[in-house]
Structure formats: C-alpha cells, structure tokens
Amino acid sequence: MNIREMVEVLNGKILVQNHDPDEELPRGGAADLMSDVLAFGSEGMVLLTGLTNPQVVRTAEMAGINVIVFVRDKTPPPETLELARDSCISLIRTGYTMYEACGRLYQAGLPGRGPVRIENNSW
Amino acid sequence: MKTIHGDMSTQEITKVQELIYTTRVESVMASNVIAIDPSFTMSQVKDLMRDKRISGAPVVKENQVIGIVTISDVIRSMEEGKLNFLVTDLMTSDVRTVSKDAMVTDVVNNLGRQGFSRLPVVDQDGTLVGIVTTGTLIRSLLMQMDKSFQRNEAEKLYTYRASHIFQDISSDDTSLLLRYFVNEKDFDNAGKASSLIKRSLQRLMLLPQIVRRVGVAVYEAEMNLVIHTDIGGEITVEVRKDRVNVSTVDHGPGISDLKQVLQPGFSTAPEWIRDMGFGAGMGLANIRRVSDVMKLTSSPGQGTRLEIVFNFRNDSLATTRSPQKA
Numbered sequence: 473m474n475i476r477e478m479v480e481v482l483n484g485k486i487l488v489q490n491h492d493p494d495e496e497l498p499r500g501g502a503a504d505l506m507s508d509v510l511a512f513g514s515e516g517m518v519l520l521t522g523l524t525n526p527q528v529v530r531t532a533e534m535a536g537i538n539v540i541v542f543v544r545d546k547t548p549p550p551e552t553l554e555l556a557r558d559s560c561i562s563l564i565r566t567g568y569t570m571y572e573a574c575g576r577l578y579q580a581g582l583p584g585r586g587p588v589r590i591e592n593n594s595w
Numbered sequence: 596m597k598t599i600h601g602d603m604s605t606q607e608i609t610k611v612q613e614l615i616y617t618t619r620v621e622s623v624m625a626s627n628v629i630a631i632d633p634s635f636t637m638s639q640v641k642d643l644m645r646d647k648r649i650s651g652a653p654v655v656k657e658n659q660v661i662g663i664v665t666i667s668d669v670i671r672s673m674e675e676g677k678l679n680f681l682v683t684d685l686m687t688s689d690v691r692t693v694s695k696d697a698m699v700t701d702v703v704n705n706l707g708r709q710g711f712s713r714l715p716v717v718d719q720d721g722t723l724v725g726i727v728t729t730g731t732l733i734r735s736l737l738m739q740m741d742k743s744f745q746r747n748e749a750e751k752l753y754t755y756r757a758s759h760i761f762q763d764i765s766s767d768d769t770s771l772l773l774r775y776f777v778n779e780k781d782f783d784n785a786g787k788a789s790s791l792i793k794r795s796l797q798r799l800m801l802l803p804q805i806v807r808r809v810g811v812a813v814y815e816a817e818m819n820l821v822i823h824t825d826i827g828g829e830i831t832v833e834v835r836k837d838r839v840n841v842s843t844v845d846h847g848p849g850i851s852d853l854k855q856v857l858q859p860g861f862s863t864a865p866e867w868i869r870d871m872g873f874g875a876g877m878g879l880a881n882i883r884r885v886s887d888v889m890k891l892t893s894s895p896g897q898g899t900r901l902e903i904v905f906n907f908r909n910d911s912l913a914t915t916r917s918p919q920k921a
C-alpha cells in the first residue's frame with residue numbers, strides 16, 4: 473500500500489506532505505503512548521495516534537517513522553504542523569476512530585509488525 | 596573521489612529503475628499534443644511540421660488515433676511527387692499507443708526495442724491525451740530525480756566529510772564529544788537534542804541500527820530530564836571507534852528508591868504529562884532494552900546520573916560504514 477492508497481482507504485486529508493504519494497508503506501502501528509512508539513515502532517512504519525502535540529512528531533522522528541495519521545479528525549496545533557515540516561514528516565488526518573482506521577488499513581492489506589516478544593515483564 | 600562518484604552513479608541507476616517501474620505514463624507525457632486531421636494533405640503536414648518544429652504527429656479522427664505521420668513520410672511524399680496526397684495515404688496506420696495509466700517501463704520497451712520514436716498516449720476510451728517521446732521521457736525522469744536528489748545531496752556531502760574524522764585525526768584513541776543542555780519542563784524544545792544527536796550520528800555514518808538504538812535511548816533520557824528534573828540537565832554523547840557512550844546528568848531532585856523506578860510501569864509523572872503520551876513508566880525499560888550497559892545512580896536531593904553504553908558488535912565492519920562500498 474502506498475501513501476495515496478492509504479489516504480483513500482481512510483478517507484483522509486493530507487495536512488503536511490513531505491513524501492511522494494506513491495511511496496510504499498511497509499507496515500502500520502497505533503499508539504497513544506510515546507514509549508510504545510519507541511519500543512514497537514519500526515523504520516518507515518505509519519503511525520496512527522490520537523495525540524496531536526509536537527512531541528508525537530519528535531517521537532516519530534526518533535523512531536524512524538515518516539508518516540503520522542491523526543484519528544477522529546483531530547486537528548493538530550500549528551506547532552505540530554511546523555515541526556513536521558522541519559523534520560520531514562508527513563501528517564494525515566482521518567475522521568475514523570482508532571479502531572476503525574486500523575481495521576480499514578489492515579483489511580486493505582497494510583500489515584502490522586507481528587507478535588511482540590515479551591522479555592522480563594518489560595515488553 | 597573516484598570511488599565516491601562510482602558509488603553515487605550506482606545509486607542513480609537504481610533510482611532510475613525505481614522511477615521507471617513506479618511512474619505512470621501520464622506524468623511523463625507531453626499533453627499539449629499536436630494532432631493532424633485526416634483531411635490534411637502531405638503538403639499541409641509539411642508546413643505544420645516546419646511551423647511547429649516537430650518531426651512527427653498522430654493522425655486523429657473523432658478523438659481516436661488512426662495513424663502516425665513522421666518527417667520521413669513527408670520526405671517520401673516529396674521524392675515520389677505525392678505532396679498533394681492525403682495524409683491517410685502515406686501515414687503508418689499500424690500505430691502503437693500506450694495507456695496513460697501504464698507504467699513507464701512499457702514506454703521504454705516500445706520506444707527502445709521496437710524502434711518507435713514517439714508513442715501516442717490514450718485514455719480508457721482510446722481518446723488521445725498526450726504523446727511521449729524519448730525527449731519528454733528523459734526530461735521528466737531527470738526532473739523527478741532532481742527533486743529527490745537535491746534534497747539528499749548536501750546531506751551526503753556532510754556525511755562523507757564527517758565520517759572521515761576517525762581516519763583524518765591521528766591519536767592513540769580518538770573520540771568525539773557532543774554536549775547538549777536540556778531545560779526542565781520546556782516542551783517546545785523537548786527532543787531537540789535527541790534529534791540533533793541522531794542527525795550527527797547519521798553524518799558520522801554509524802550503522803543505522805546503532806543510530807536507531809542510540810536515538811531511542813537518548814530521547815527517553817532527554818524526556819526524563821525535561822519531565823522529572825527541577826533545573827534541567829546535560830546530555831553528553833561520546834562517539835568512539837568501538838562504541839558510543841551516552842550520559843545524562845542533572846542536579847535534582849534525585850531518586851530515593853532506584854529499584855522502584857527501574858520497574859517497568861512505575862512512574863511519578865503527573866496527569867498532564869500522561870495526557871501528552873509520556874509517563875507510562877517504560878522509559879528506563881526502553882533504554883535498557885536498546886543498550887548494552889545502563890547504569891543509574893542518584894543521590895536524593897542532589898541529582899541523578901544515567902550512563903548508557905552501545906557497543907559496536909562484530910567490530911571493524913560494524914563500526915562505521917565506509918563510503919567506498921566494498
């Protein structure tokens with residue numbers, strides 16, 4: 473699935489575009505906890521989240537994530553948009569809830585990262 | 596210099612291949628196509644080609660391409676005294692077209708191997724919507740490459756220069772020390788240091804896996820300085836030939852029960868921090884997971900020190916990526 477197709481599936485709107493719409497997305501993930509993003513995020517993954525503060529963009533940058541989707545039609549504050557422009561991160565908004573946005577993408581063929589190994593009760 | 600250049604052209608070729616396979620014909624065609632009406636005589640075709648400076652054009656009847664006429668057809672009509680013949684008598688009517696939704700690979704195959712120099716582009720209904728020639732193809736591919744290329748080019752140069760620091764500077768043991776100051780509760784700048792550290796390590800051409808691990812750890816550590824300290828703190832990153840050492844130091848409030856804070860899920864972060872997506876109590880656990888050594892020391896009331904080590908495994912090869920790809 474590429475970015476264009478994802479936006480279509482989500483009936484979404486591109487808020488900040490830093491990537492070619494034809495760019496392929498290897499997998500998706502969803503989190504509202506930044507530590508989760510850092511722990512489970514992988515290079516190139518698209519992140520679905522309900523948070524819109526600038527830290528989401530920073531966290532994505534550190535986790536190697538290029539594309540963030542805000543669910544429930546949340547509009548991020550201008551600082552978030554600005555940081556995304558500076559950090560070469562693309563932002564997308566969708567009206568679907570987290571559950572439905574993830575479901576639609578998964579059904580359309582965007583995979584997740586598979587089972588996570590839990591070590592000494594930390595992950 | 597030679598090897599660098601060689602390396603870049605290999606990358607360029609892959610980029611071209613990628614573009615050819617992923618770009619649609621529609622985006623490389625010329626859409627202001629000059630079409631010729633079947634009622635034209637060869638003499639009119641000749642004048643049109645001269646005025647518009649073109650060497651060929653599709654012949655179109657009711658939006659459908661019925662043939663193609665080129666400069667060599669014009670020459671032939673002159674030689675054979677057929678300038679007053681209709682274009683439909685001399686054009687090539689077995690014309691190959693390409694769909695606007697096809698990939699550029701299709702065009703490359705047809706233009707090159709079959710000896711066609713131009714391909715009319717049609718939509719689903721067979722209506723002429725554009726034309727693609729070797730010229731339009733090369734021009735638009737170059738433009739697309741330029742866009743992504745320019746962005747990376749400056750970065751690549753820096754990367755190359757920075758990565759040489761360990762070879763260019765001679766000492767018994769060279770290391771590079773980067774220092775960053777972090778303010779408490781300054782959420783506008785929180786993460787900035789980590790972002791700069793990540794970019795610096797990329798420029799030094801450390802392996803992407805190492806950059807990623809250091810990035811995750813240093814970001815969690817920086818957020819702890821922002822969230823949990825009274826007066827901020829300092830991050831030091833020491834890049835050595837065989838490892839990266841990261842340390843964060845702050846001057847309060849300190850931690851009274853070290854065992855407790857190391858427990859995954861334990862957090863003293865207030866509600867408003869949690870609302871921002873932090874304070875899940877997984878930061879130190881995350882740092883431990885991505886690093887080789889993590890050491891947390893603290894004196895309550897005085898301050899906290901966190902030391903993190905990342906070793907480069909299987910040594911020489913893994914340390915830094917040489918720009919001259921083996």
Ligand SMILES: Nc1ncnc2c1ncn2[C@@H]1O[C@H](COP(=O)(O)OP(=O)(O)O)[C@@H](O)[C@H]1O
Nearest residue numbers: 819823856862863864874875876877878879899
């Ligand atoms: N530099 C620091 N100074 C004081 N306390 C700290 C510091 N770093 C971490 N802590 C304590 O350790 C706890 C756990 O940290 P961490 O695992 O990063 O989780 P979180 O930051 O989500 O609370 C924090 O809630 C805090 O009480």
Ligand SMILES: [Mg+2]
Nearest residue numbers: 815819878879
């Ligand atoms: Mg933390």
